[in-house]
Amino acid sequence: MASPTIKLNSGYEMPQVGFGLWKVDNAVCADTVYNAIKAGYRLFDGACDYGNEKECGEGVARAIKEGIVKREELFIVSKLWQTFHDEDKVEPITRKQLADWQIDYFDLFLIHFPAALEYVDPSVRYPPGWFYDGKSEVRWSKTTLQQTWGAMEKLVDAGLARSIGISNYQAQSVYDNLLYARIRPATLQIEHHPYLQQPDLVNLAQKEGITVTAYSSFGPTGFMEIEDFRVKHAAPLMESPVIKEIATKHKKTPAQVLLRWATQRGLAVIPKTSRSEVMAQNLDSVNFNLDDGDLTKIAEMDLNIRFNKPTNYFSADKLF
Ligand code: NAD
Numbered sequence: 001m002a003s004p005t006i007k008l009n010s011g012y013e014m015p016q017v018g019f020g021l022w023k024v025d026n027a028v029c030a031d032t033v034y035n036a037i038k039a040g041y042r043l044f045d046g047a048c049d050y051g052n053e054k055e056c057g058e059g060v061a062r063a064i065k066e067g068i069v070k071r072e073e074l075f076i077v078s079k080l081w082q083t084f085h086d087e088d089k090v091e092p093i094t095r096k097q098l099a100d101w102q103i104d105y106f107d108l109f110l111i112h113f114p115a116a117l118e119y120v121d122p123s124v125r126y127p128p129g130w131f132y133d134g135k136s137e138v139r140w141s142k143t144t145l146q147q148t149w150g151a152m153e154k155l156v157d158a159g160l161a162r163s164i165g166i167s168n169y170q171a172q173s174v175y176d177n178l179l180y181a182r183i184r185p186a187t188l189q190i191e192h193h194p195y196l197q198q199p200d201l202v203n204l205a206q207k208e209g210i211t212v213t214a215y216s217s218f219g220p221t222g223f224m225e226i227e228d229f230r231v232k233h234a235a236p237l238m239e240s241p242v243i244k245e246i247a248t249k250h251k252k253t254p255a256q257v258l259l260r261w262a263t264q265r266g267l268a269v270i271p272k273t274s275r276s277e278v279m280a281q282n283l284d285s286v287n288f289n290l291d292d293g294d295l296t297k298i299a300e301m302d303l304n305i306r307f308n309k310p311t312n313y314f315s316a317d318k319l320f
Contacts, residue, residue, distance in 0.1 A: 078101070
């Protein structure tokens, strides 16, 4: 089972269903990537911050060596961490990340969050995370998003990234980017599930020809280990009576309904699992359609709850 593709504004085709790599343990990461390739995944969504790019690269290299896939059949996504926003830091860290993946270009490279942090040398700590001292001190950089975007565009010029994009931007920062972008963002990656639908942001991006990738399609399920009251109080989406009823009607699983809700509306998805049978199930989520009644019921589930925000991970006084 292969994923359908979406043509990006850069001209490249991107698989619509990919595989997420956040919180994939280093010990199992190479095998997970290798198994996901065997299951038919071609898009992998990584990041410096996930701390597992070397292991991801090992999984990819093994699959290529065994002839299961060719490099050009894969679509490898990674992200620029915030401590590398300064213009002169973007290319060197991209080269390091490429070396970790054992590849010479990213298919797509994203600005992970639209906020610059002070540089931390990789020899001091890698991945650097949020805190300058590794513990509690957040230091902002004065680099603007326009400066960072200019450095991202140079990655395309240098052949290190085929497409570039943005993540966790809101409408204002998307508008701002479009004022100065020489190369427009190919994708906008955002948290998107029935509890956080952000219809205006999705419409804006789609109207501007920017493909939206939904992350954390299963809502609170991806955030279970985070000590946050929003996660504790939000009912798991896969157990929602609305989602279960729609799933039963279409003879699909609730997870497949949650993924199809996004892909049917033109978004890409990047679910994550370590289980082979679940990998196959998630990839096989595009061959049915929700009807208008289903879409209306899911639209009514919007609570505007965001699970992925730094202040949910640590107290705000450490941030500001
Ligand atoms: P997710 O929404 O994919 O949920 C993962 C959880 O759901 C895991 O516990 C998994 O076991 C379970 N699961 C997966 N498929 C299932 C199925 N079919 N049935 C039952 N349970 C299932 O989690 P996520 O990791 O938050 O998001 C996916 C990816 O999005 C990440 O791995 C990462 O690549 C990306 N992401 C990006 C950002 C960003 O800031 N850009 C933030 C969060 C996530």
